[in-house]
Amino acid sequence: METQRAKHMRLPWWVTPIFVLPLIVLMAGCAAGESQPTPTVESPPTNTPLPTHTVPPTLTPTPEPTLTPEPTHTATPDLAATAAVEATQTIAAVIEEIDAELQEIGYSTEVGSLAWASEAPEEITITTYASHDWIPLAAGRDFSDFVLKAEVTWESTGGLALCGFWFRGESDDEDAPHYKFQTIRLSGLPSWDVEYWKYNNWVSTISPGGRVITTPHIDQEQGGTNTYILAAEGSVLTVYANGHRLGQVTISTLREGIIAFYASQESGETTCTFDNAWVWDLSE
Numbered sequence: 001m002e003t004q005r006a007k008h009m010r011l012p013w014w015v016t017p018i019f020v021l022p023l024i025v026l027m028a029g030c031a032a033g034e035s036q037p038t039p040t041v042e043s044p045p046t047n048t049p050l051p052t053h054t055v056p057p058t059l060t061p062t063p064e065p066t067l068t069p070e071p072t073h074t075a076t077p078d079l080a081a082t083a084a085v086e087a088t089q090t091i092a093a094v095i096e097e098i099d100a101e102l103q104e105i106g107y108s109t110e111v112g113s114l115a116w117a118s119e120a121p122e123e124i125t126i127t128t129y130a131s132h133d134w135i136p137l138a139a140g141r142d143f144s145d146f147v148l149k150a151e152v153t154w155e156s157t158g159g160l161a162l163c164g165f166w167f168r169g170e171s172d173d174e175d176a177p178h179y180k181f182q183t184i185r186l187s188g189l190p191s192w193d194v195e196y197w198k199y200n201n202w203v204s205t206i207s208p209g210g211r212v213i214t215t216p217h218i219d220q221e222q223g224g225t226n227t228y229i230l231a232a233e234g235s236v237l238t239v240y241a242n243g244h245r246l247g248q249v250t251i252s253t254l255r256e257g258i259i260a261f262y263a264s265q266e267s268g269e270t271t272c273t274f275d276n277a278w279v280w281d282l283s284e
Contacts, residue, residue: 091114094114094117094278095109095114098114098149098278098280101149101229102147102280104243105147105229105231105238105240105245107147107231107280107282109280111282112147112280112281112282112283113280113281114278114279114280114281115138115141115143115146115279115280115281116137116138116141116278116279117277117278117279118137118150118274118275118276118277118278121273121274121275122135122137122261122273122274122275122277123271123272123273123274124261124262124263124271124272124274125263125269125270125271126263126264126265126269126270126271127269129266129267130265130266130267131264131265132162132262132263132264132265133262133263133264134166134172134174134260134261134262134263135260135261135274136172136258136259136260137259137260137261137277137279138258138259138279140172140258141258142256142257142258143167143168143232143256143257143258143259143279143281143283144168144232144255144256144283145232145233145234145281145282145283146167146230146231146232146259146279146280146281146282146283147229147230147231147232147279147280147282148165148167148228148229148230148231148232148259148277148278148279148280149227149228149229149276149277149278150165150227150228150261150274150275150276150277150278151225151226151227151274151275151276151277152164152183152225152226152227152228152272152273152274152275153223153224153225153226153272153273153275154183154185154223154224154270154271154272154273155222155223155270155271156185156222156265156268156269156270156271157268157269157270158265158266158267158268158269158270159186159187159266159267159268160184160185160186160265160266160267161184161185161186161263161264161265161266161270161272162182162183162184162185162262162263162264162265162270163182163183163185163262163263163272164180164181164182164183164192164228164262164263165180165181165228165230165259165260165261165262166178166179166180166258166259166260166262167179167181167230167232167257167258167259167260168232168251168254168255168256168257168258168259169254169257169258169259169260170254170257170258171257171258172258172260174200175198175199175200176198177196177197177198177253177254178196178197178198178254178257178258179194179195179196179197179206179237179251179254180194180195180196180197180262181193181194181228181230181237181239182194182195182262182264183218183226183228183241184212185220186220188214189214189215189216189220190214190215190218190219190220191212191213191214191215191218192207192212192213192215192218192239192241192246193205193207193211193212193213194206194207194237194239194249194251195207196253196254206249206250206251207247207249208247208248208249213246213247215241215244215246217241217242217244217246218241218242219242226241226242227241227242227243228240228241229241232251233282235250235251235252236248236249236250236251237249237250237251259279261274261277
């Protein structure tokens with residue numbers, strides 16, 4: 001009976017957990033010990049010494065390249081522009097001189113314009129008997145009202161020599177109608193006149209009194225130089241020689257035309273040289 005009581009004796013409910021729970025924990029720990037490796041304890045790393053700081057060497061500055069100076073720029077002169085300026089200055093000087101000469105005879109550069117000026121002396125030389133020659137100026141341009149000035153030097157081996165101008169010529173053909181202003185070199189006093197020509201023939205002398213007029217105001221010596229001025233305005237031509245007014249002429253037949261240098265002789269050899277000449281156009 002006692003044995004049976006012992007076999008069938010039950011433990012109180014609270015005893016079982018006390019013994020069972022530690023057992024379970026122990027068994028779980030054993031199981032865990034079998035499956036997890038024992039951790040390897042690593043030795044602490046050996047401290048590697050820090051590298052010694054090496055001071056960089058002093059930097060030697062790289063020399064900058066030496067700049068080669070650019071060559072000084074020498075401006076090339078604009079020859080065309082320089083010539084134009086010089087020409088303008090020359091023209092200004094010429095006009096200033098012309099103005100002074102115009103004012104002496106009652107005109108000025110305030111009215112009109114410079115139509116032509118000589119750049120070099122022009123010579124007409126005649127070597128045959130009773131002949132003449134002429135050189136149109138200003139490229140044969142026609143003029144109506146104008147002032148013409150020229151310095152004329154004459155030399156001649158014969159007796160009768162003439163230097164002067166054509167003006168208001170219908171063309172540069174000697175047969176065309178034109179006027180002639182002539183200074184005459186002959187023994188005795190020098191003289192001048194104005195004539196109307198047509199078809200290479202004398203038509204009339206239209207200087208005062210219809211004749212050749214002698215004057216002491218023209219130098220007739222061999223190699224003598226005389227300054228002549230002709231002022232044509234409307235139907236009146238006024239003539240000057242070496243600053244002296246020689247007279248006035250009526251020129252009503254021809255209204256306009258060319259101007260030309262003119263020379264003539266009877267015999268021997270005659271040279272007329274025209275220099276420092278200009279034409280002031282009064283109609284512009």
